[in-house]
Amino acid sequence: MNESHTDPGAQRIPQVDKMLRHPLIISLKNDYRHEVLSEVTRRVLANYRSPDGAKVPENLDDIAAEIESRLKKLRTGSLRKVINGTGIILSTNLGRAPLPQTTVDRLSEILLGYSNLEVNLQNGKRGERMTALTELLSMLTGCDSAIVVNNNAAAVVLAVSALSNKKEVIISRGELIEIGGSFRLPDVIESAGGILKEVGTTNRTRASDYQKALNNSTGMILKCHRSNFEISGFTETAKTADLVKLGKSHKIPIVEDLGSGALIDYSKFGMKYEPTVAEVISEGVDLVMFSADKLMGGSQAGIICGNSELVKKLRDHPMYRALRADKLTIAVLEQVLCQYLQLAPEKSVSVMQLATKSASELKSRAANFLAKAKIPHQYNVELIETRSAFGGGTLPGQSLESFGLAISVAGGTESKRSPDKLLTMLRSADPPIIAIIQDDKVVIDFRTIMPHDEELLLSSLEKLPTLPTNSNANCF
Template structure:
């Protein structure tokens, strides 16, 4: 008589949901991540056991392995693209000091309380002080949630029902289809375009001034370059030309570079732009500054106060964690983006050789090659940065991107390149392990 085959049915071995959830390690995960998220992982593991792809005795370990690092869906990614400030990868990675500051600010804090008096205090005063210390040419500053918000606040407060004068060649698109003229006009400001696409003079600006002029706006075209028969008016010349007119000069410098940088000679910075006579500057906090997403507005105290008192400011201001991260970025150790920008080619080459040696020793076809890097994030679009990359076969690109610790590189000339210029030195080990994991899956 044949044996009862039902005893061999893997479905009979599937652990019950309540039993798996009651396991101590799984219970700890529930406390950290929440019951529903952990339960979903349990159900996926039960499905693998039911299909015969996983032994029932490995259920708890499989559940723990299937859980995300956090209750959120965002995953840490190794940026090997060679783009230091990659918009699709969250722009600037925060410094350890900024991350610690966010954790400290996550609970109940004194964000708007003066502990000495017990009364309400100025919101984000310490972050503003740090910003003013970093840019001494500014009299005052405020922080909003991104650079577009900063520009919208300026346009609303200074240009609503009036005209903003700006060069036709600076009516730029800032990404994902968002255009500067559309943003400005949405605030109720009128636009007075001057000059041509490729050339504008000081006289063009001055001829456009009228009693309806709210401000002159100069926008740095950060994500493209116009070459050839061109002419632009520097901030210093514009400031001198506007002297005595009472018309504010506002400069959008984009990238958040605090001071001039020798590797980026054409990138405007906040300190120099204000010193050259701009009344207000706006910039991003999460690009070359290397901090959290934020829009920075610095300049004349009376104009900054005018923005601060505008009703729109309340809708655009940042939260306590952003203020904490910004202050720590400014006061703490050099953030990752400035560190990556300052990387020495010889050091990059030594790192790349160490990674490649470990990979080749494991049988991976890896080579060290020269590869230019870029600032990214709309900054210094034609300024290459000397970089070094690990060259792998093209078949590595997709599995690296889909691995347990995703690695985003790029394909070029029939090879996968992992550029170390955009990767922190402490991540070289994780990069190597990710490549080895992919290679092991094919053997």
């Protein structure tokens, strides 16, 4: 009989049953189900067998401690608070728009119990979950009606399915965008049952191009705002007013994917002009779709507003049932939209607060922070000027003057001076600190440091030498 080759390291890996009899694991049986204890133990031991796995500890106590640590992390969940030091206001990786404090406070009250999601409290009969949101959106945008789905891509899918199934969707070649995760607008349209009809060229599309493409198979004209890239130079874009006139004369709906969804003109704060939802609706566009978690500053959702007859067609479509927003999303959006009823929403909507902070204010905050910080002597920290960005496919090319801290390691070996190593250490802090590298230094941009997080940041920077350099320190 042939003897199979056995990895000497694998012989030291204990059996699952043996680990389940360890005193520490036995003590956990009152907190965790047996099958959970067994499965987590199997996974920890399997990791040691993996070619890329960690070295097997000599002591069973260390293995048991790792099993306990894995269980605690599973129990508390992986989604956690982080400190955003990237300077990117709408970082998709970091959850995009932070919510206003007033919204969070109100949500805890609503979500701890039951709510009147679909109950009319005046007559006691079944109500419509979109009633309050529709009223708010009509006031803020001038729309007749509105619905909410789980994201803006879903809004496009629903609009195409309801209005242009097996019909042509006319769109400019210069607006065939690709969004995050390698999803492309042509694929989204075709997956929803629409037939893509490209017109114009990448840099120049006229209203006459749309007119020539109209036929008995046309379902809708889709205009897609280029919110995540720019085209400059020899360009031309069809005017919305001309497309609206064209749509009315041929009874073809004009639908605009506005993307970022600004409810306030950001140019009055010294930023690039971005058309607001109200401006687009006032031009006569039949339906406008936009993301709620970008410039609006809400949670992930796709908002569709405009002509009441067309909105009803979308609401009555079977797909809407699968895509409609739940009570959590509706509660968040209601509370965020309420902030826009105030005289100065930039003072309460978190995204606007972050975007409108002056460079001088940020410089003062960073300088005061540095003055009181007791940074360990082996680290060099200096105040620097930086450039912040919106991110999240919003306001392309727009950067904001900002200030932050640049951190580097003094002396030591090349590996210990590595900024990548320092980034890893910051991510292992509690809460994790997400920073960037510029000019071989780790940079923390103060534009995206929330004021209430400064003490947490200060504590972590003062404890830098004690932070783990293991990239798995905060991972499952």
